[in-house]
Amino acid sequence: MKILEDRIRRDGMVLPGDVLKIDSFLNQQMDVKLFTQLAEEFARRYDGEGINKVLTVEASGIGIACITALALGCNAIYAKKHPSHNRSKDAWSAPVHSYTHGVDYMMTVSKEFIEPGDRILLVDDFLATGSALVALAGIVRQAGAEVVGAGIVVEKAYQGGHDKLTGMGIRVESLARIKSMDAEKGAIEFCE
């Protein structure tokens, strides 16, 4: 999506350690007018799919998930992260390893919020190795609901998350797909 790629080129900073810093418009400052354009693009790509819920994970996915839910005319839900691996009988849960922070945590959603028959769009700000998205998809399937697809703002296409999700039979729509980044030159190359 050209406006997003242009914005990443303009405001993004490539830092050592394969970090793309775009917190001036995606997180922790959120340009909600841009979010509306991104959300309308997700809605266009998933038009006719009967999505009735948007699911994300706290915290940085919540803003784009809410505005995508507005564009789709449905509710948004966010999974919570817990430091422990305790499971609750009232919640669907899946363990996740965060490569960014080097920790394991448990992702949970109260059982009352996902039901068989739900057609769910997973939404997140970033897709890299895919561990958070795989856990979200696992939660939806535990609940007997359907993952219609994933809507991702920025994908690091070289980190394997996309293939992991499509390998699970999940359609992935990423609005910007980064092919490579060079911290020394500050260069970002997008996929065609």
Place this chain on the structure above:
Amino acid sequence: MKILEDRIRRDGMVLPGDVLKIDSFLNQQMDVKLFTQLAEEFARRYDGEGINKVLTVEASGIGIACITALALGCNAIYAKKHPSHNRSKDAWSAPVHSYTHGVDYMMTVSKEFIEPGDRILLVDDFLATGSALVALAGIVRQAGAEVVGAGIVVEKAYQGGHDKLTGMGIRVESLARIKSMDAEKGAIEFCE
């Protein structure tokens, strides 16, 4: 705000320990159509105040803050919570004690996102003792910016947060103000 009070009466559950559970529409499931109505009410009450940024704290405030920012035509920012009390030179920070979780944490916002001259609306889902809102206000004032006021979805009016904020010279607009709750009877009384 009547539609909100009606919704709290219909879907809210009063649990022992002074807990109001409204996570089926406010968090962790978010009824974004309702959020739009709440956001328009905040925008109406703060009309003409020249608000140029909305500030909240992760995670449960992010959804309502984004949709309020849409209604006001500005960006939203969320403060991050860190377990430690380490301060960074690149971030404004304030310590917070969470009565809900019984822990201390540090709330931070990157310095680049709040500047002198900014006119900021604080937004949060709940106001109880006010410790998170007081910390947010402190961060705005450290940055030399102005706190125009606070926009709260649900206030527990008997827990002192409202008076703490007005005592700091901060206007508080709460869309539902709870006077008392009774877990045994499941009763909720709102302020006039």
